Amino acid sequence: MNFVSDNLAGASAPVLQAMLAANDGLAAAYGNDAWTKRVEALFAELFEREVAVFLVTSGTAANALALASLVQPWGAVLCHHEAHVAADECGAPEFFAGGAKIVGLPGEGCKLAPEVVTDQLARMRPDSLHQVQPQMLSITQATECGLVYRPDEIAALKAAIAPRGLKLHMDGARFANAVAALGCSPAEITWKAGVDVLSFGGTKNGAFAAEAVVFFEPACAAEMPWRRKRAGHTLSKGRLIGAQFEGLLADGHWLGLAGHANAMAGKLAAGIAALGNTQLAWACEANEVFAILPEARRDQLKARGVQFIDWSDGALPAGQGLEPGETIGRFVCSFATRPEDVERLLAIFAEA
Amino acid sequence: MNFVSDNLAGASAPVLQAMLAANDGLAAAYGNDAWTKRVEALFAELFEREVAVFLVTSGTAANALALASLVQPWGAVLCHHEAHVAADECGAPEFFAGGAKIVGLPGEGCKLAPEVVTDQLARMRPDSLHQVQPQMLSITQATECGLVYRPDEIAALKAAIAPRGLKLHMDGARFANAVAALGCSPAEITWKAGVDVLSFGGTKNGAFAAEAVVFFEPACAAEMPWRRKRAGHTLSKGRLIGAQFEGLLADGHWLGLAGHANAMAGKLAAGIAALGNTQLAWACEANEVFAILPEARRDQLKARGVQFIDWSDGALPAGQGLEPGETIGRFVCSFATRPEDVERLLAIFAEA
Amino acid sequence: MNFVSDNLAGASAPVLQAMLAANDGLAAAYGNDAWTKRVEALFAELFEREVAVFLVTSGTAANALALASLVQPWGAVLCHHEAHVAADECGAPEFFAGGAKIVGLPGEGCKLAPEVVTDQLARMRPDSLHQVQPQMLSITQATECGLVYRPDEIAALKAAIAPRGLKLHMDGARFANAVAALGCSPAEITWKAGVDVLSFGGTKNGAFAAEAVVFFEPACAAEMPWRRKRAGHTLSKGRLIGAQFEGLLADGHWLGLAGHANAMAGKLAAGIAALGNTQLAWACEANEVFAILPEARRDQLKARGVQFIDWSDGALPAGQGLEPGETIGRFVCSFATRPEDVERLLAIFAEA
């Protein structure tokens, strides 16, 4: 019963098969192979427009490269203060962007509201030599607390930043889960709502190590070839990533995997709600469930061998906190989570 | 007949099999998986001592992380002026090391002689505030021109830098080819000869994307966990690299692959010598053959569909240059090169 | 009636005289001149211990060099969220420190309390690869809101960070004002209370462009010669800064100037209190007065030609905010402020 993260399983069978099939023969190096070229075309099709795509092997690399491409060293990136780019990448964005500043903002469930962004921008004087200049807003879809932005919410955020010219980045480590949950097209939830650059995650959704930086305005990607290369992220045998994405994108496999993970999390959340003995910290909108655990409950779960991690209370609704002894447990479902895993967990929750 | 590079083939069958076998089940993330742990132990065994090992997916990442770990932003890395770290990594070492300087030195066949290093050091004043401080010597084994350093040659280089306290890095993108050629132990050609940190290459020798930074003095690796993470090179599903190395290191597979590649190159070089109509730019000591091609010969090879790349004449012996119209063709053999590929190429060379 | 800042006046007469006197003859370059050497000895005397001193021409340079010397690129500096290093140096610390992170904390009047620091540290996991590592606490003395830390308060902060090994930096752009206000020795308020490195400000206190980075543990300064040089802050004619400090430090001139500035601010604060019609945002403890200004009062002051700047309300006591229409006006006194300037301002405050 391991619900620690969605990065613990290997690759899905079709992805693994695609990797296997890609092994034969010689192929041009450094992303000039046929797999990568086909994947670039698949992304254009998926997003219904011309895009510039750069494949890498980690989400941290994807995010840091995306941010560095559109933010100057004296620029600032606004994001939630618990966003992965702010809190979990050991300063990778600052490293790649030559010392740019990540400005953390509050928001329930790690979602940002337009007013919060507008207020922050009002406190950052344009043209002041003394302050870093806001140049990007980064949002996470689904968020670190498992919530999902709707297209109109993203459009509202874009409207909040447009007067100051900020670009909009979406950290889509769990983009597939969000799209599966929303039931909208990838285009609707990205560039049609104002997203300029997307980190399209594959690793948490059935790939082994496959992430794509997708620029919806290809001209913005002019620097990327050099940025990626000098960061050591231009693989010589690029088909290794290309093949994974080809496996993922074929026949909607990526959405199928994400839909399954979402369904498992939904089943878990619904089961907990039906039990009525445990409160969720945030609604379950994608593939993660966050449960508020009294100390005894946490101990019981651990004693029964359930694996999960304690989560921060920093994105609870304003004014709502944990009681003494309570913690938040994060339970993540992935493409590899089986219904019986969820059922076993629910059975433990059902105990006193 | 593609002799462009040794990074065009996929993975060897045993490596692919190891990747496949590693796919099942859940595994701890970020390099805490069993595969990575086993590989760390395998490296200690291979080098007959305690080592600190960090797996990454590209040689550029391995080199840049190794250099940045032991060189300050105001430090200088001495190396051959055509070394990969100087000429082919788009400034990755400078990026990772916060602006350190790469100082290129001359040397026949991309090999450095101790006198050249000593002379350069004499021109760099210790303690001068105005100059970057030499802190590392980086050598490539086998070199970019396919030559191999013997243990005594490496020891002599270490002796040249020891009085000034420089560390010795070995870019071992083709380390396997060098070890196979020398017939010595990995320990003899590295730490026993004075190497402090090694980029151990797997990608050019049967892996898909697997390189290891090996510190022979583990204390020197204290910063690496953070350096690697913030560069986006700490894969969440680390077993992807671990499994490749497990496949490579098992039963001397890595040396078998390299030995084959060397044998193919040796067959090609010997065949050319036997023909007597083409001069080699440098001796064939590992898996590469560099032939001096008059214009007609180059045209003929291209016309017959032989794929190879033109190589720099910057490391020819001092005073020895190309005649007008001549170029240097690089022919690389890999684990996947077949004897019949070499024979077909030799047949073309045999033509007038 | 210009109360905008204490960086608007030129140099005090003795400082200017010292600069004038330093002009004659040839002198060794790059800080090897007699003035700089004498000033290094004066600082050792002033702080009653061996120190390593580096003179520069701006406070931003002093702070950024101090931070970069003791924080790694993956390190974090804790400080008040309105500290100069966080909010007014356009990311200089991030630039100098290779992308380190500045973590802003709350605190009334820009003063940090030990509990706030302790709480923040508890949220930063030691040894996590995913998070930057806290390595320094930076406090401002006097703070950006004109408050002063007592020696015991600084010792308490040091006690809060000592278990995690953070270094303590003091941004002393207004160090002289703080020392004059406290009436303690420079040693008591710095290294004896736990400060590791001090930015000793001269520019706001009678110099033209003179700041000193003072390391109380000289071994910590080993990198500074190269850091300063490659930042362009090692002046060839170093006596320009040396002479200013020689003028400042002679005969306690620096404390006399600061005492005067403090007295002028104290006179202003006392006068406003006596009038009883205006509330101060924070107590006047050094050379700055922050008045809460209803809109009509602000308009009146501006109309009468009083120059001052609007200040942030971000460091008001928790739960205490401005009424609609209210702003905070900052009134700064310097060595050049005359009693009659204060009296004229008070006369305007006395008006309805």
Next chain:
Amino acid sequence: MNFVSDNLAGASAPVLQAMLAANDGLAAAYGNDAWTKRVEALFAELFEREVAVFLVTSGTAANALALASLVQPWGAVLCHHEAHVAADECGAPEFFAGGAKIVGLPGEGCKLAPEVVTDQLARMRPDSLHQVQPQMLSITQATECGLVYRPDEIAALKAAIAPRGLKLHMDGARFANAVAALGCSPAEITWKAGVDVLSFGGTKNGAFAAEAVVFFEPACAAEMPWRRKRAGHTLSKGRLIGAQFEGLLADGHWLGLAGHANAMAGKLAAGIAALGNTQLAWACEANEVFAILPEARRDQLKARGVQFIDWSDGALPAGQGLEPGETIGRFVCSFATRPEDVERLLAIFAEA
């Protein structure tokens, strides 16, 4: 008899007077003062066109900011291998430009020939992801060996780089000496010949610490306000630099000072030539004399108390080297050098 450098004297009397006169009263901070504004206008007048001017206190800062403004982190700056930016600034350009590469080229007397630049560019593949991209040529006027580029020579260099789009930077630490020597207008030797950005030196020519970065295409300077601030080079009391330049630029004072320094060097060179017993390494075209000194001559000069520094032999004409025991002595004249200093030195040279 100190001929070590032209950075050992203080300020010229008019410059010191201007500094003194600038001390009175309050002035706007951060370069918004009247002195700085007047100097900006003076530079526009001097160069007969609109310019963007940024004042700083060191030549290293001026050069590094100029380079970083026009070169990306994966860019390369071509320059002479003994250029100050390559050899004497401790990696400042690499630091400011985020790890860009300085590529050193050969050239007699530290002058670059168009063919050398063209050859180097031919070796740098455009659009290669593996190599840094050449983006700037930096030349030094007068060179580190005291030679002067004529306008046509600069135009030829510009013609060599124009097809690849490189910008042209002039390190003018001794720009005044070059202009005084050439007798041309500042415009003719800069933007009219193709220079894009100039480091205009004041410190070596009568100022205490005053350098200007002059962009001839103001649009290229858009980033400079932030770059300068975050490097700590935006002085709060900016009039300190403004006043020095006002003193220098008034009534051609800067050219008068440089002309004197050149005359002193010319007198020294002519005197040595007349003696006929010492060979010069390079022609004396500005304010420096480089003499080839047999060991006995060097010992004699040192014994007689003549101060000078040993210079590199790296820019001697190709194929022409020093005899065993010979060194090159650099003798620099400044605005403060007196005829009798030169005469005393010549008298010593006249001795056997």
